[in-house]
Amino acid sequence: DAMVIQNPRYQVTQFGKPVTLSCSQTLNHNVMYWYQQKSSQAPKLLFHYYDKDFNNEADTPDNFQSRRPNTSFCFLDIRSPGLGDAAMYLCATSRAGSLGDTQYFGPGTRLTVL
């Protein structure tokens, strides 16, 4: 089955220690998104890639970066994680980012910061 895969499912890091979360997709979709979801809150869009074009949300902290080396993979880098960055990180894809396109979500990576 075509799908969105996130690794690892659970990640523990230390305060200030860089961490990278991974997302891959077999849907061959053009657009990939990263969301942050804190406990009992709505997912919040951090940024997205349309092909290789990076689009950052205005309020996404500089501490968060992303890379998309090819169509299938996208990475979320947190340069210096703080306690407030503990959250579920969701990767999603959509075919073309057109109006009405569905976003397909991966299972998420739960990040714990010690």
Next chain:
Amino acid sequence: AQSVTQLGSHVSVSEGALVLLRCNYSSSVPPYLFWYVQYPNQGLQLLLKYTSAATLVKGINGFEAEFKKSETSFHLTKPSAHMSDAAEYFCAVSPTGNQFYFGTGTSLTVIP
């Protein structure tokens, strides 16, 4: 500005009873509206979406939602709740293809 408001952060229903989860939207353009379900420690799964075709949209697992422009609403319903419906439900509006604005979610509890 585009946004959705989900009334009731927690809803409890008895097994077999009607499920009604409320969503009101604010959009300056004709909206595209979505309902997603999230089970514990999992990603979001699409239940259904409205894209300006039929106002009554049928989704998976027996859920449906009706778009009412006059009420700016897109409430989610299911005639008979099942234990497996217990989850978090999110309404979302998409004013452009690449922007999704989610509501704060409604946690559904099904009482046996």
